[in-house]
Structures are given as C-alpha cells and as structure tokens.
Amino acid sequence: MAKRSDTQGRLDDAARAGWLYYVAGRTQDEIAAAMSISRQSAQRLVSLAVAERLIKVRLDHPIAACLELAEALRKKYDLKHVEVVPSDPAGSSSTVGIAEAGAAEIERWLKRPDPIVIAVGTGRTLKAAVDQLPPMECPQHRIVSLTGNIGPDGSAAFYNVIFSMADAIKARHFPMPLPVLCSSAEERETLHDQALVRSTLELGAQADVTFVGIGELGPDGPLCVDGFLGKEEMQKLVREGAAGEICGWVYDNQGKLLANSINDRVASVPIPSRETSSVIGLALGRKKFQAISAALKGNIINGVITDEATAEQLLGR
Amino acid sequence: MAKRSDTQGRLDDAARAGWLYYVAGRTQDEIAAAMSISRQSAQRLVSLAVAERLIKVRLDHPIAACLELAEALRKKYDLKHVEVVPSDPAGSSSTVGIAEAGAAEIERWLKRPDPIVIAVGTGRTLKAAVDQLPPMECPQHRIVSLTGNIGPDGSAAFYNVIFSMADAIKARHFPMPLPVLCSSAEERETLHDQALVRSTLELGAQADVTFVGIGELGPDGPLCVDGFLGKEEMQKLVREGAAGEICGWVYDNQGKLLANSINDRVASVPIPSRETSSVIGLALGRKKFQAISAALKGNIINGVITDEATAEQLLGR
DNA sequence: TTTGCTCATGGGCAATTACTCGTTAAACGG
DNA sequence: CCGTTTAACGAGTAATTGCCCATGAGCAAA
Numbered sequence: 001m002a003k004r005s006d007t008q009g010r011l012d013d014a015a016r017a018g019w020l021y022y023v024a025g026r027t028q029d030e031i032a033a034a035m036s037i038s039r040q041s042a043q044r045l046v047s048l049a050v051a052e053r054l055i056k057v058r059l060d061h062p063i064a065a066c067l068e069l070a071e072a073l074r075k076k077y078d079l080k081h082v083e084v085v086p087s088d089p090a091g092s093s094s095t096v097g098i099a100e101a102g103a104a105e106i107e108r109w110l111k112r113p114d115p116i117v118i119a120v121g122t123g124r125t126l127k128a129a130v131d132q133l134p135p136m137e138c139p140q141h142r143i144v145s146l147t148g149n150i151g152p153d154g155s156a157a158f159y160n161v162i163f164s165m166a167d168a169i170k171a172r173h174f175p176m177p178l179p180v181l182c183s184s185a186e187e188r189e190t191l192h193d194q195a196l197v198r199s200t201l202e203l204g205a206q207a208d209v210t211f212v213g214i215g216e217l218g219p220d221g222p223l224c225v226d227g228f229l230g231k232e233e234m235q236k237l238v239r240e241g242a243a244g245e246i247c248g249w250v251y252d253n254q255g256k257l258l259a260n261s262i263n264d265r266v267a268s269v270p271i272p273s274r275e276t277s278s279v280i281g282l283a284l285g286r287k288k289f290q291a292i293s294a295a296l297k298g299n300i301i302n303g304v305i306t307d308e309a310t311a312e313q314l315l316g317r
Numbered sequence: 318m319a320k321r322s323d324t325q326g327r328l329d330d331a332a333r334a335g336w337l338y339y340v341a342g343r344t345q346d347e348i349a350a351a352m353s354i355s356r357q358s359a360q361r362l363v364s365l366a367v368a369e370r371l372i373k374v375r376l377d378h379p380i381a382a383c384l385e386l387a388e389a390l391r392k393k394y395d396l397k398h399v400e401v402v403p404s405d406p407a408g409s410s411s412t413v414g415i416a417e418a419g420a421a422e423i424e425r426w427l428k429r430p431d432p433i434v435i436a437v438g439t440g441r442t443l444k445a446a447v448d449q450l451p452p453m454e455c456p457q458h459r460i461v462s463l464t465g466n467i468g469p470d471g472s473a474a475f476y477n478v479i480f481s482m483a484d485a486i487k488a489r490h491f492p493m494p495l496p497v498l499c500s501s502a503e504e505r506e507t508l509h510d511q512a513l514v515r516s517t518l519e520l521g522a523q524a525d526v527t528f529v530g531i532g533e534l535g536p537d538g539p540l541c542v543d544g545f546l547g548k549e550e551m552q553k554l555v556r557e558g559a560a561g562e563i564c565g566w567v568y569d570n571q572g573k574l575l576a577n578s579i580n581d582r583v584a585s586v587p588i589p590s591r592e593t594s595s596v597i598g599l600a601l602g603r604k605k606f607q608a609i610s611a612a613l614k615g616n617i618i619n620g621v622i623t624d625e626a627t628a629e630q631l632l633g634r
Numbered sequence: 635t636t637t638g639c640t641c642a643t644g645g646g647c648a649a650t651t652a653c654t655c656g657t658t659a660a661a662c663g664g
Numbered sequence: 665c666c667g668t669t670t671a672a673c674g675a676g677t678a679a680t681t682g683c684c685c686a687t688g689a690g691c692a693a694a
Binding site: 027028029039040043046047 | 679680681682683
C-alpha cells in the first residue's frame with residue numbers, strides 16, 4: 001500500500017468504505033477489520049464519502065418526488081410545514097389526496113396530549129379534509145372558527161367546517177356568530193364588540209395552529225359562487241390587483257392585504273400570527289395557483305398542503 | 318389518516334420515513350416527532366424502506382464496479398477474500414494494479430501485531446506484488462515458501478519470492494532448499510525427510526495466510542517457460558485434462574488435483590488448509606482464466622485478487 | 635536543524651440506532 | 665361469536681455510530 005496519503009487514494013478508500021457501508025450493509029467495525037484500519041478511520045472514510053457526494057441515495061416510490069417538492073417549497077418560502085401529495089392523473093377533483101393529507105396533519109396536532117387551540121377557516125377543500133377525520137376524543141383542545149357562519153342570505157354557510165370537525169373529534173368549539181362580510185366597517189366594529197365575538201377573537205389570536213383554504217378570485221371563485229360578492233364587485237377587486245383570498249381577506253399578487261372597502265368589511269378573525277403559530281393552507285389546482293403563490297410570497301401562510309403539479313408550478317418548473 | 322393498516326399506506330409511510338432519514342438526514346427521533354409515532358416505529362419504517370428496496374444507494378466512483386464484482390465472486394465461490402482492481406484498458410501487463418493490490422493485502426496481514434505464519438508460492442505476479450511492499454519491521458511474523466528455490470538447472474529460481482519479501486519486511490523466513498520437481502516420488506520422500514525440510518513442511522501447514530500465483534498450462538505457461546517441464550510432458554498433461562497449476566500442483570478444470578506422475582514428483586509443501594487459513598491467489602488475464610476458474614471451483618484457493626475483466630469472465634458476464 | 639503548522643489517528647464518550655421480548659390489537663377461520 | 669393466528673407496538677437493552685480531544689507524523693519555512 002505504497003502511498004495512501006495522496007488525495008486520490010484517500011477517495012478510493014472512501015468510496016470503498018462507503019460502498020461496504022451503504023451497499024453491502026457492513027458495519028463500520030467490519031469495514032475497519034477488512035481494511036485494517038481503526039473503526040474511527042472507517043467512520044471518517046464513510047463520512048468523507050458522504051461529504052464528497054460519492055454516494056447518492058434516491059427513493060423509488062411515488063412519494064419521493066412529493067417529498068423533494070415539499071423540501072424545495074419549504075426552502076423557497078421559508079415555511080414551517082409543507083406537504084405535497086401525489087397528483088391524481090385524472091385530476092378531476094380538487095381534493096383528491098389533499099383531503100387525506102390535511103386530515104392526517106390535523107390528526108397529528110389533535111393527538112397531542114397538551115391542550116392546544118386550533119383555528120380553522122372555511123372552504124370546500126378544508127371541509128373535505130375535516131370529513132376525513134376519524135372519530136376521536138379530544139376534550140383537551142379547542143377549535144375556533146376564523147370566519148362567520150352566517151351566509152349572505154342569513155342561513156348557515158355551507159362550508160364552515162367547525163361544526164363537522166367538532167362533531168368528529170369531540171372538542172370544545174367556538175364558531176363566529178357573524179356573517180362573512182359586514183355591510184360597513186362601522187358595523188364590523190359593532191359586531192366585534194359583542195362579548196361572545198370578542199372572546200372568539202381573542203381565542204383566534206392564541207391559535208397554535210391554523211388550517212385555512214385558499215380561494216381564487218374571479219367569477220368562479222368561492223366568494224362569488226357562494227354569493228358573498230356580486231360579479232361587479234369581484235371584477236372591481238380583480239382590477240384593483242386582487243390575487244386571492246383567505247377567510248375573506250383579499251390580497252394582491254405579492255400577498256399584501258388590499259386596502260379597500262372589502263377588507264374593511266371582512267368580519268373574520270385576523271389570521272393568527274405567523275411568528276408564533278403555524279398557518280397551513282390547503283389548496284391545489286391551476287386555478288388557485290396565483291392565489292397560493294401570492295399567499296406564500298406575502299407570508300400570509302407559513303405552511304401549505306398541496307399536490308405535485310401545483311408544487312411544481314409554484315417552483316416554476 | 319383513515320386507514321393506515323393497509324400495505325400501501327404503510328409503504329408510503331416507510332418511503333416518507335426513509336426519505337427523511339436518508340435524504341433529509343433527520344434522526345429517527347425527529348422523524349418520529351414529525352410523523353407522530355414512536356421512535357421504534359420510525360425505526361421500523363426506515364428498515365422497512367430498506368427491506369422493500371424503496372431506497373437505492375448508488376456510488377459514483379470507478380471502484381464501485383470492482384466492489385460489486387468482488388462481492389459477486391465472493392458469493393459465487395464462497396470466498397474469504399476477494400479483491401478486484403480496475404482493468405488496464407491497454408491490458409498489456411499482467412501485473413498492473415494487481416501487484417499493488419496484492420501488496421496492500423500482504424501489508425494488511427503484516428501490520429498485525431500478533432505473530433502469524435505467511436506462506437508464499439512463486440511466480441511473476443507474486444514477485445511483482447512483493448516488490449511493491451514498503452520497508453517494514455515485522456520480526457514477529459514468519460514467512461515460509463511453499464515451493465523449492467532450486468531451478469531445473471541447479472541455480473536459484475528466479476521467481477521464488479521469499480527472499481525479496483523477507484528482505485523488505487525483516488521477518489524470519491524459511492525457504493525450501495529443494496528443486497521444484499523431483500525426479501521421482503521416492504526422491505521426494507527422501508528429501509522431505511530431511512530435518513530442515515521437515516520443519517518447513519510443518520510450518521507451511523500452520524500458515525495463517527497463503528499467497529500464491531496461478532499458472533496456466535500449455536507451452537507458454539510458467540512451468541514450461543521456466544524449464545521445469547518439457548513440451549512433451551506438458552502436452553501429455555493437457556491431454557490428461559490439466560487446467561492449471563499452483564505451486565506446481567496440477568489440477569483439472571474442476572480443481573481436482575490430478576493423480577499422475579507430475580503431482581507425485583512435486584516437491585512443494587501441500588497447499589495449506591482452506592478450512593483454517595486464507596489461501597489467496599493472484600492472477601488475471603484471458604490466458605489464465607481456465608486455471609483461475611478451476612482453482613476457485615475446486616476450492617484450491619479461498620481468496621482471489623484479480624482485475625475487472627477477469628472477474629467478469631469468471632462470473633460468465 | 636529547529637519551529638510551527640496541518641492533518642490523520644485512535645481512545646473515549648455520548649448519541650443514535652438495531653434488536654429482543656412480552657404484550658396488545660387486529661384479522662382470520664371455524 | 666369465540667378461539668387462533670398474525671402483526672404491530674413499546675420498553676428495555678445491546679450494538680453501532682458520531683464527535684471531541686490529545687497525540688504524533690509529515691512537511692514547509694525560518
């Protein structure tokens with residue numbers, strides 16, 4: 001073994017040790033014995049092989065791509081939590097996979113023994129996720145709704161998810177006995193001054209984790225479809241640069257809340273602090289791309305659950 | 318997380334855990350926390366991902382192919398030690414690489430602090446390996462030659478390697494003061510009865526490790542070239558099914574020693590037990606393929622150092 | 635030749651991981 | 665519906681691995 005101090009020889013040894021360790025599955029002790037070096041040296045060679053990128057690991061499973069996309073998204077937007085689910089090739093439903101994944105994440109939070117406050121927004125996607133929740137007993141937690149549960153016509157809004165959720169998991173729940181949009185900023189002030197509403201507002205601010213849907217704008221967006229906004233108002237919003245909405249809060253394509261008459265009238269609880277809690281958006285699909293992208297850019301949310309295709313769009317791939 | 322008992326979901330989890338562990342480099346504790354499972358379960362998932370071949374490791378280094386060939390050879394012939402060196406594309410010399418690798422392996426044994434007995438055969442390949450040995454101080458070991466050092470013309474044989482080796486490593490050495498071939502079986506008995514020879518024979522039987530060259534037969538094989546056998550005798554041997562020789566012991570293509578007049582006259586020490594010691598053959602090249610293959614099949618050697626091309630031949634690739 | 639620097643080495647120790655065992659829960663078959 | 669079988673789980677423990685540090689060899693500049 002004439003000269004082993006040269007770099008090439010050392011890399012050869014590193015490759016050999018790395019191969020024995022990762023491919024052949026030997027222990028570092030065995031490698032050390034086989035190469036007549038100390039175990040510590042074997043360990044150094046293995047870690048050198050890793051550091052020099054000689055060994056490459058890949059995951060042969062559909063989920064692998066998702067995890068990579070998730071990691072890329074997490075880095076790009078500095079997120080606390082990202083989940084990317086495989087895209088349904090048929091791609092018809094907007095809740096395939098994401099609902100299960102969202103439910104799984106909600107369930108992870110619910111499993112915690114220490115009491116937490118979970119805030120939820122509204123929307124079809126979130127509803128689908130909550131519908132996937134298994135029956136549980138979580139009396140230690142509290143669920144608070146960020147949005148009002150009174151529809152534009154006075155009836156209960158369909159996609160207010162808090163009741164389904166509370167039903168499934170047996171937790172104390174705090175709905176917002178309000179409409180989604182008030183008629184004016186003054187009315188909102190009055191309504192928010194009510195004792196019941198005020199405590200809900202305070203609870204919302206304490207949320208440990210928040211799950212929200214992300215709504216796109218335009219005549220087919222949920223705000224219009226569910227009758228909260230007329231088409232004219234919607235067109236005006238879009239002209240003013242609105243890109244999406246979360247719990248009724250409308251933001252532009254940089255994720256900045258618009259300073260306009262709509263946001264002055266939104267009765268929802270302010271979205272909990274992204275500094276102290278996780279705010280996780282559930283959304284996928286080409287139609288919602290702009291809304292998701294803007295929400296991420298503006299740090300309105302610091303977590304996202306989406307699908308492969310949308311994740312790739314968000315990464316500009 | 319509706320159903321997690323199904324195999325698909327479990328594999329997904331395994332993939333996720335495997336990805337987090339191997340790609341993201343998280344610890345199993347972190348994975349367990351992230352997936353809301355116990356650390357033991359995380360470990361099970363990671364090991365499941367490995368068992369199910371979900372994670373694949375690849376080594377980007379020329380030596381990887383050699384290591385794979387070595388592992389395959391080791392399994393095919395149940396060998397104790399295999400080393401495969403990259404083939405020299407020019408392929409002219411029969412000692413390129415193999416000499417260095419052989420020297421490295423000899424050196425590994427020499428580095429051992431506990432006293433061992435090293436037996437050596439003869440041949441050009443082995444000589445080249447020994448010439449690569451760095452100066453060492455190994456007074457604790459003993460080297461014994463398996464073959465005589467007297468050539469057919471009464472001079473010292475060229476490729477008896479024990480003197481070069483002893484010179485380089487300063488160890489006690491035990492040459493065989495004999496020819497390679499005796500004139501008859503009776504002469505061999507007489508010679509082996511000498512006190513000096515007898516102790517060498519006994520020492521050879523105790524060898525902890527043996528390094529031998531592998532000779533091909535035919536008019537260009539070492540036995541003929543070095544003048545130990547005439548062409549007529551060689552032709553007779555080949556007709557009788559001889560496929561190769563190690564230390565003068567001639568065997569057929571199944572690695573069985575031939576029961577003929579040549580083996581009765583070979584003065585060499587019997588090849589040490591493959592049950593209790595390592596017998597490592599050094600050889601490469603198309604010409605020696607048959608000899609190597611037969612030696613491996615017949616378990617005459619239980620270790621081999623060769624090159625990529627020869628290894629592929631041996632594996633029938 | 636001496637001095638100072640760098641780097642590989644091996645010992646020791648703490649962290650991490652793998653395995654075994656007894657228990658529990660779920661699936662299966664009668 | 666009940667007993668059997670299988671698989672998964674958690675706890676505990678042994679094995680393995682990662683990392684820090686003191687040491688000494690190799691080497692270049694003084």
